[in-house]
Amino acid sequence: MEKNGISRAVIKRLPRYYRYLGELLESGTERISSGELSQRMNVTASQIRQDLNNFGGFGQQGYGYNVEYLYNEIAKLLGVDKQHNMIIIGSGNLGQALANYTNFQKSGFVVTGLFDNNEKLYGKKVRGIEVLPMERLEKFISANHIEIAALTVPKSEAVKTAQMLVKYGIKAIWNFAHTDLDLPKEIVVENVHLSESLMRLSYNLIRTEDCGSV
Amino acid sequence: MEKNGISRAVIKRLPRYYRYLGELLESGTERISSGELSQRMNVTASQIRQDLNNFGGFGQQGYGYNVEYLYNEIAKLLGVDKQHNMIIIGSGNLGQALANYTNFQKSGFVVTGLFDNNEKLYGKKVRGIEVLPMERLEKFISANHIEIAALTVPKSEAVKTAQMLVKYGIKAIWNFAHTDLDLPKEIVVENVHLSESLMRLSYNLIRTEDCGSV
């Protein structure tokens, strides 16, 4: 079971490469060198080559990288070349905002279900998707082969809801609740802790203010 | 102008310490050792002590750390001991979700203004805050001494909107747009790239599936 040895840091950068390559592709650029890309992205060319070579020799000496080819290869690495159905647990403001956000669909992530335990929301439709009661979760997951769940419930319910999701067969949780989930290690958890992000902003803000220098 | 030498990695962990200490405080725990905290948080005790000692000797040999004291010290470091007024630029789904989210206020971040360039939204109220047209941005920022702006506009408008914010005096941008902003270095930018987060989740998901082992 040797854990695929790509470092966390590299994986974190992969979507950003993908974004820049997408923009290059749109602008009709056919090929790009690590040096040129490094300038655009504000990273070292060395790092770009090292990162990409974790996955394979996508480039060609003397030429650089073919934008379209590299874009597609990274798409495969990230799994955005296929459709992933996703459900959202917790249909409050954030859950609805995620459901409404059409851009995820472009990367293959399709919201197919919305759930909540607040009966006032039952039947409400967001982008044509009806909010369902939690009681219907188990059957929905297995009937639709859902693997990804976005968790946008209050902190107090997050842990037990996550455990339920795992029991029902969910393989990956996109966690927006302000808590750690501590699930079996084969379950993928990607945390989005907005309040922590805001605190980091604040930390940096008060320090740039201290020394008023430009 | 020597850049305050605390490493990015340490700052990233600070809000998580704060969260755990808050929970300990709520549960009535008076003191905690780095060893005990390390077990709860699943990090090494050594790291905790190293991290905290970047900012000062908050502990006491033979005793550990006083929970309330440490909690308050970290609050000061993060700047969550004071109120920060924040405006939201882009009052679509995500902007409204952020405005509706009451928890930020507990950490001192208060949404005081909502803006959009879609006139259909003008006058709409979210938690009592009216959506204003972008034309009123400049005066609002200076009149209310706003330093923080959450940017939840479409990617295509993000860069020029950010530049406008900086021109009007904004010091920190919480960027939800799927693009890099590239602003003067004295401007704090904290990125929340949700689609990149989802791609990382996807990356890890397809790899745990590949080797079906538990």
Added chain:
DNA sequence: TAGATTGTTAATCGATTAACAATC
């Protein structure tokens, strides 16, 4: 005092950058 636990230095580990031979 003896035990506990920090603050801090030293050792290890990993990630980034530099350099260059391979090759298109």
Added chain:
DNA sequence: TAGATTGTTAATCGATTAACAATC
């Protein structure tokens, strides 16, 4: 062929962990 640029190895840098003397 000559020039360009990769893939990859080696050198550097930084972050994490281990160890332990200081001290409450």
